[in-house]
Amino acid sequence: MNCAAEENKAQVRAIFASVCQRYDLLNSVLSLLFDRCWRWRAVRLLRDLPSGPVLDLCAGTLPLSLELAKQAEERTVLAVDFCEGMLRAGLRHLPATGLQGRIFPVCGDSEAIPAPDGTFCACTVGFGVRNLSRTKQGLAEIHRVLRPGGRLLILELSRPKNPLVKPIYNCYLHHLLPRIASLCAGHRQAYEYLASSIAAFYEPEELLAMLRETGFSEVRRRQLSLGIVSIYTGNK
Numbered sequence: 526m527n528c529a530a531e532e533n534k535a536q537v538r539a540i541f542a543s544v545c546q547r548y549d550l551l552n553s554v555l556s557l558l559f560d561r562c563w564r565w566r567a568v569r570l571l572r573d574l575p576s577g578p579v580l581d582l583c584a585g586t587l588p589l590s591l592e593l594a595k596q597a598e599e600r601t602v603l604a605v606d607f608c609e610g611m612l613r614a615g616l617r618h619l620p621a622t623g624l625q626g627r628i629f630p631v632c633g634d635s636e637a638i639p640a641p642d643g644t645f646c647a648c649t650v651g652f653g654v655r656n657l658s659r660t661k662q663g664l665a666e667i668h669r670v671l672r673p674g675g676r677l678l679i680l681e682l683s684r685p686k687n688p689l690v691k692p693i694y695n696c697y698l699h700h701l702l703p704r705i706a707s708l709c710a711g712h713r714q715a716y717e718y719l720a721s722s723i724a725a726f727y728e729p730e731e732l733l734a735m736l737r738e739t740g741f742s743e744v745r746r747r748q749l750s751l752g753i754v755s756i757y758t759g760n761k
């Protein structure tokens with residue numbers, strides 16, 4: 526196993542462990558509650574799939590797992606994350622939702638998914654693919670655990686290209702967001718990481734090419750909120 530990748534994972538895990546108790550609140554504040562609409566919209570794109578278990582990778586405090594369970598009555602969700610604190614913070618809210626019998630959180634690495642080949646009818650990754658140390662390895666693992674005909678759905682922040690939106694967004698991301706995060710939760714460093722991880726992530730065309738190289742077909746990107754967020758889909 527690559528040492529740099531392992532070090533990077535340890536760092537990412539520590540960052541999320543430090544914000545896990547405030548993650549949901551900060552997400553809602555920093556996205557002005559848009560995060561809920563983005564997840565709702567993303568999960569709607571899975572409504573035509575045949576029933577079967579869904580894998581939610583980088584599940585964090587389980588917001589996307591909950592949306593998956595809410596939108597399809599018989600759906601079961603395996604929620605995988607390598608930060609135990611994030612999963613535990615999400616678990617606290619599960620009983621109140623009545624969905625706990627259909628969401629199964631597991632501590633594990635998205636780059637070595639703890640499931641046999643061809644298990645899931647869909648796999649979602651909400652705001653997590655950017656955090657993977659080895660993106661290609663993660664995508665190959667997702668491809669492995671999907672059934673033939675299964676769908677991958679990635680919801681991810683992106684850099685808007687619109688010349689009017691871009692400077693406002695950059696100012697928000699690099700200056701305002703770390704300050705608000707620091708005021709709300711005292712975790713400026715974690716949200717500086719968020720800004721730098723968005724800046725360092727692949728261009729949408731690069732990610733789409735990687736999906737095709739991994740073996741996904743009908744690969745597609747949909748932009749939300751003026752390109753601040755993208756939904757990528759592909760079929761096995």
Ligand SMILES: C[S@@+](CC[C@H](N)C(=O)[O-])C[C@H]1O[C@@H](n2cnc3c(N)ncnc32)[C@H](O)[C@@H]1O
Pocket residue numbers: 534537538541552582583584585586587588589605606607608611633634635636650651652653656657658
């Ligand atoms: C920004 S949070 C996203 C949480 C949630 N999916 C959402 O929609 O808000 C990213 C999550 O990815 C997890 N993560 C990052 N790299 C991972 C990996 N290699 N394996 C499993 N989880 C990982 C982090 O622990 C963190 O909980």
